Amino acid sequence: MLTREQNEMLCKVGPGTPMGEFMRQFWVPAVRADALEADGAPVRVRLLGENFIAFRATDGRVGFFDEGCPHRCTSLALARNEDNALTCIFHGWKIDVSGKVVDVPSEPPERRAEFAAKVRVRHYPVREAGGIVWVYLGKQEQPPKFYNFEFNNLPESHVLARRAIMHCNWFQGLEAVLDSSHLGILHSGWINTNRPQGTTDLVLANAETGPKFEFAMKPYGFREGALRPQPDGNIYARIREVVFPFYSFIPGQPTNPRSMICAIPIDDEWNAQWYVRFDPHAPLSEAVREFTMRGTSGDPDNFCSDMGGWENMWHQDRQAMKEGHWTGIKRCVPYEDFIVEEAMYPIVDRTREYLGSSDSVIIRARRMLLEAARAFQNGAKPPWQEKEIDYSRIRSLAIKYSSDKHWLELDAFNPPAPLP
Ligand code: FES
Numbered sequence: 001m002l003t004r005e006q007n008e009m010l011c012k013v014g015p016g017t018p019m020g021e022f023m024r025q026f027w028v029p030a031v032r033a034d035a036l037e038a039d040g041a042p043v044r045v046r047l048l049g050e051n052f053i054a055f056r057a058t059d060g061r062v063g064f065f066d067e068g069c070p071h072r073c074t075s076l077a078l079a080r081n082e083d084n085a086l087t088c089i090f091h092g093w094k095i096d097v098s099g100k101v102v103d104v105p106s107e108p109p110e111r112r113a114e115f116a117a118k119v120r121v122r123h124y125p126v127r128e129a130g131g132i133v134w135v136y137l138g139k140q141e142q143p144p145k146f147y148n149f150e151f152n153n154l155p156e157s158h159v160l161a162r163r164a165i166m167h168c169n170w171f172q173g174l175e176a177v178l179d180s181s182h183l184g185i186l187h188s189g190w191i192n193t194n195r196p197q198g199t200t201d202l203v204l205a206n207a208e209t210g211p212k213f214e215f216a217m218k219p220y221g222f223r224e225g226a227l228r229p230q231p232d233g234n235i236y237a238r239i240r241e242v243v244f245p246f247y248s249f250i251p252g253q254p255t256n257p258r259s260m261i262c263a264i265p266i267d268d269e270w271n272a273q274w275y276v277r278f279d280p281h282a283p284l285s286e287a288v289r290e291f292t293m294r295g296t297s298g299d300p301d302n303f304c305s306d307m308g309g310w311e312n313m314w315h316q317d318r319q320a321m322k323e324g325h326w327t328g329i330k331r332c333v334p335y336e337d338f339i340v341e342e343a344m345y346p347i348v349d350r351t352r353e354y355l356g357s358s359d360s361v362i363i364r365a366r367r368m369l370l371e372a373a374r375a376f377q378n379g380a381k382p383p384w385q386e387k388e389i390d391y392s393r394i395r396s397l398a399i400k401y402s403s404d405k406h407w408l409e410l411d412a413f414n415p416p417a418p419l420p
């Protein structure tokens, strides 16, 4: 349970709010790299309660500006994109990809150059990695350390980044991703469907729905082990890596492609969840790509666009529930997550909840984020960005192992052979 003030602090992300200012100290995923085409339409991006546009210039560079034209604020999403610059269709002001105003044809020719030099365009540094354009929205001259995750260093063919947009606060999104105890319950329909083929190690998660959680603090966040004793005396561990403020590396079998999920605030009531699937060793096969998108809307920029909402109860199938499906949400696993998140309403009232021991991960995450944002407000440096951290060595793991080992001895980069 949180107080009303704590809940507000966690959820409000606009400019000037404590959490909003704190988050602006980090790089954030903004838009899919492939969604930007050289000289193509600029793409509107809403992040942390503000509106921006991203575009790809003629030479392939990406520009990231405030959405409103610096002249009279009409949307630059309408602008012409050519000649490594955007030109506003209203009065023709031209801004090059670096954010410099290079022409103001609405002014008399003799003062154009001088006038243009004075106009400031709010533009932001970007990085392209892992199929994503990342942006730094803070005000420091020197952008912070980039989270050089394993997938950010892989060739394009090894990574599939896609995004879902949902109507709820970012922290409802993050909490669902951090919550390992719902796995064998919320997703049991899917697990049971796959059980006969034995196609998933998640089957093991069902043996014991209430796992025991253990933690190890890390300079980037924490490592969490959800430990489920198995009937044969061995242990099934789902070892997650949580990198603050946004990222959760989802436990996966050592040989399978891996997943990172994060929840990025669009504003107080909407969030974008990025699902990044990647294989450190090989290109993702067509079969994996197809499987990853199966049951979704297929739109990589909003793969839950056809999920439904309150007006149709997200197409929950009551007949399927009678016939044995747990949720009646049969499209795909992520929809089950998204729907329970949206069904808390856009900003859940955390003064009314009743937490148990299985909620220890989210309790920890809330405390760490609130403390960090408060410390930042009081002048401390933002945590989780120390020079020494090697984000490329952060990997999750799901594995059945012998109970005479400790889960913290398991190395995700060099795991033991999983027990059958
Ligand atoms: S509003 Fe863009 S040039 Fe006038």
Ligand SMILES: [Fe+2]
Pocket: 176, 182, 183, 186, 187, 337
């Ligand atoms: Fe889930």
